[in-house]
Amino acid sequence: xxxxxxxxxxxxxxxxxxxxxxxxxxxxxxxxxxxxxxxxxxxxxxxxxxxxxxxxxxxxxxxxxxxxxxxxxxxxxxxxxxxxxxxxxxxxxxxxxxxxxxxxxxxxxxxxxxxxxxxxxxxxxxxxxxxxxxxxxxxxxxxxxxxxxxxxxxxxxxxxxxxxxxxxxxxxxxxxxxxxxxxxxxxxxxxxxxxxxxxxxxxxxxxxxxxxxxxxxxxxxxxxxxxxxxxxxxxxxxxxxxxxxxxxxxxxxxxxxxxxxxxxxxxxxxxxxxxxxxxxxxxxxxxxxxxxxxxxxxxxxxxxxxxxxxxxxxxxxxxxxxxxxxxxxxxxxxxxxxxxxxxxxxxxxxxxxxxxxxxxxxxxxxx
Amino acid sequence: xxxxxxxxxxxxxxxxxxxxxxxxxxxxxxxxxxxxxxxxxxxxxxxxxxxxxxxxxxxxxxxxxxxxxxxxxxxxxxxxxxxxxxxxxxxxxxxxxxxxxxxxxxxxxxxxxxxxxxxxxxxxxxxxxxxxxxxxxxxxxxxxxxxxxxxxxxxxxxxxxxxxxxxxxxxxxxxxxxxxxxxxxxxxxxxxxxxxxxxxxxxxxxxxxxxxxxxxxxxxxxxxxxxxxxxxxxxxxxxxxxxxxxxxxxxxxxxxxxxxxxxxxxxxxxxxxxxxxxxxxxxxxxxxxxxxxxxxxxxxxxxxxxxxxxxxxxxxxxxxxxxx
Numbered sequence: 001x002x003x004x005x006x007x008x009x010x011x012x013x014x015x016x017x018x019x020x021x022x023x024x025x026x027x028x029x030x031x032x033x034x035x036x037x038x039x040x041x042x043x044x045x046x047x048x049x050x051x052x053x054x055x056x057x058x059x060x061x062x063x064x065x066x067x068x069x070x071x072x073x074x075x076x077x078x079x080x081x082x083x084x085x086x087x088x089x090x091x092x093x094x095x096x097x098x099x100x101x102x103x104x105x106x107x108x109x110x111x112x113x114x115x116x117x118x119x120x121x122x123x124x125x126x127x128x129x130x131x132x133x134x135x136x137x138x139x140x141x142x143x144x145x146x147x148x149x150x151x152x153x154x155x156x157x158x159x160x161x162x163x164x165x166x167x168x169x170x171x172x173x174x175x176x177x178x179x180x181x182x183x184x185x186x187x188x189x190x191x192x193x194x195x196x197x198x199x200x201x202x203x204x205x206x207x208x209x210x211x212x213x214x215x216x217x218x219x220x221x222x223x224x225x226x227x228x229x230x231x232x233x234x235x236x237x238x239x240x241x242x243x244x245x246x247x248x249x250x251x252x253x254x255x256x257x258x259x260x261x262x263x264x265x266x267x268x269x270x271x272x273x274x275x276x277x278x279x280x281x282x283x284x285x286x287x288x289x290x291x292x293x294x295x296x297x298x299x300x301x302x303x304x305x306x307x308x309x310x311x312x313x314x315x316x317x318x319x320x321x322x323x324x325x326x327x328x329x330x331x332x333x334x335x336x337x338x339x340x341x342x343x344x345x346x347x348x349x350x351x352x353x354x355x356x357x358x359x360x361x362x363x364x365x366x367x
Numbered sequence: 368x369x370x371x372x373x374x375x376x377x378x379x380x381x382x383x384x385x386x387x388x389x390x391x392x393x394x395x396x397x398x399x400x401x402x403x404x405x406x407x408x409x410x411x412x413x414x415x416x417x418x419x420x421x422x423x424x425x426x427x428x429x430x431x432x433x434x435x436x437x438x439x440x441x442x443x444x445x446x447x448x449x450x451x452x453x454x455x456x457x458x459x460x461x462x463x464x465x466x467x468x469x470x471x472x473x474x475x476x477x478x479x480x481x482x483x484x485x486x487x488x489x490x491x492x493x494x495x496x497x498x499x500x501x502x503x504x505x506x507x508x509x510x511x512x513x514x515x516x517x518x519x520x521x522x523x524x525x526x527x528x529x530x531x532x533x534x535x536x537x538x539x540x541x542x543x544x545x546x547x548x549x550x551x552x553x554x555x556x557x558x559x560x561x562x563x564x565x566x567x568x569x570x571x572x573x574x575x576x577x578x579x580x581x582x583x584x585x586x587x588x589x590x591x592x593x594x595x596x597x598x599x600x601x602x603x604x605x606x607x608x609x610x611x612x613x614x615x616x617x618x619x620x621x622x623x624x625x626x627x628x629x630x631x632x633x634x635x636x637x638x639x640x641x642x643x644x645x646x647x648x649x650x651x652x653x654x655x656x657x658x659x660x661x662x663x664x665x666x667x668x669x670x671x672x673x674x675x676x677x678x679x680x681x682x683x684x685x686x687x688x689x690x691x
Contacts, residue, residue: 035476149609153606165654332485348450
């Protein structure tokens with residue numbers, strides 16, 4: 001995002017710079033752990049054991065990874081069009097509301113119809129809520145960043161109102177909808193794989209994970225193998241050149257934001273349709289913001305986004321286990337790491353590219 | 368006279384709710400007029416609130432809290448400056464990072480130090496800013512009809528940072544509009560190349576503006592934790608930094624209108640609290656959420672140019688690259 005005047009070999013640019021910023025971010029996190037009087041090595045060991053040390057841990061890790069893939073891809077697609085979508089939280093919220101609405105209507109349909117339609121409803125809701133800031137920027141000139149921030153808050157107040165007054169479960173003190181019909185919810189992975197003879201422990205991991213993997217592939221195809229993707233990248237690189245080439249930046253802005261919003265809707269698919277089987281308040285839980293870190297760290301490439309999402313999945317699941325053993329290290333640590341990563345891989349990208357360039361030059365001279 | 372008392376109470380809570388907005392809006396104004404977009408107002412207020420609460424708790428002095436709050440917030444704003452001015456990073460990205468860092472750090476440190484789910488223990492006595500009673504309050508209430516009551520209830524009786532916030536508005540409006548320094552700040556936000564040509568440091572001015580913004584966010588955050596509440600509560604800024612940003616946009620990047628917008632959003636907030644669970648004839652149960660969402664919706668509508676037109680400083684969001 002920053003125009004740093006540093007030339008790096010491609011492998012360094014795509015792999016080394018993100019790795020260095022991740023290492024630096026984890027170092028900062030380690031310092032925080034030291035600051036509150038715990039051992040970072042012990043914490044790392046507990047974290048890795050909790051996230052990757054058992055089949056159950058891996059299941060939870062991949063379940064969190066699913067959320068980060070969706071929100072990371074949402075930011076990445078908009079990024080290719082030169083747009084910064086920080087409205088993932090709001091878009092996922094509206095997606096969840098639309099999925100819940102669809103579930104009340106679709107309950108009578110058989111599963112092979114109801115579940116896909118509920119997913120489509122979520123995607124449509126997210127797409128609509130992404131399209132609005134896109135349209136406002138393309139046609140009315142208001143900046144996507146500010147409108148998505150404001151729309152996040154509008155969605156947050158809307159869901160409070162709807163869950164309390166309109167869609168809420170009768171007689172429940174919790175702001176939540178009634179349970180979705182069984183035909184509309186997604187199969188958990190341990191049931192899905194049982195017919196294949198695989199015995200997995202029961203975890204929240206569900207078929208939304210497969211959808212997330214498909215989304216990674218689909219975004220790669222879209223961005224690098226289709227006409228629309230070419231148009232998106234052109235507008236992102238230079239809107240004037242795009243307009244000269246007959247591509248409408250306004251149209252691409254709206255389309256990219258709608259796709260971005262639909263991808264953010266995947267968060268609602270995994271959380272509401274996949275795990276909780278009802279809509280609860282605050283189900284977005286900051287995943288939308290961490291998605292920014294995922295996209296920046298993954299260089300907005302599906303492979304990078306997948307790996308970054310896995311890293312955050314590990315941090316999230318490992319962090320939960322860690323906070324059992326070490327109550328002083330709460331899962332807020334992940335938010336700190338996310339923030340530092342956004343700073344390092346995003347805003348201070350120029351600094352890290354310069355540092356890597358210097359390192360490479362020194363290495364060449366001595367080697 | 369009971370309705371007057373009600374109005375006075377609502378206005379009093381309006382002032383209380385507006386103070387953090389006013390501080391953050393003035394901070395945003397400084398930064399944005401200098402061409403540095405600042406969506407990290409929220410995070411800076413949050414880290415300031417935490418630092419102020421901790422310092423006030425440790426030292427037992429609210430003023431020490433204010434100092435710590437300002438120091439923490441200025442540190443964060445210099446981080447924003449380092450990324451976006453020195454390294455020409457994306458200002459939005461840096462702002463998002465600052466917001467996340469503040470949320471994460473305050474929660475984790477608060478929990479590790481005090482173990483109360485991120486809260487700090489309650490502040491008492493001199494560790495909190497007490498209400499400042501302006502002179503002649505009771506006298507005015509007795510002898511001057513209406514205005515006397517409003518003076519005693521609404522104008523008088525707030526913590527010291529509230530009056531500092533008012534002073535900050537006056538100072539911001541005056542310095543930005545009437546002084547050489549203010550002219551330069553505005554120039555660096557509109558046309559940094561011209562400022563550079565005149566031999567004045569673009570980076571220096573922008574750092575100054577960002578640091579002043581940090582100071583003001585520190586004041587706002589301190590007010591939240593050490594005057595309005597009696598301690599820090601996780602995520603206690605609750606979107607106020609973004610409402611302040613909305614106020615700046617709403618006011619077209621001018622100080623006094625921004626002050627007015629903050630008061631307007633403060634009234635909405637006070638009404639939303641007051642009308643919680645109240646049934647009005649003709650409307651039924653007041654949808655409090657609709658009132659809470661109003662500042663955001665109004666900003667979107669304004670930005671879309673449906674009413675009036677928002678014109679940000681020309682160079683806002685653009686890192687300055689010296690021509691070679």
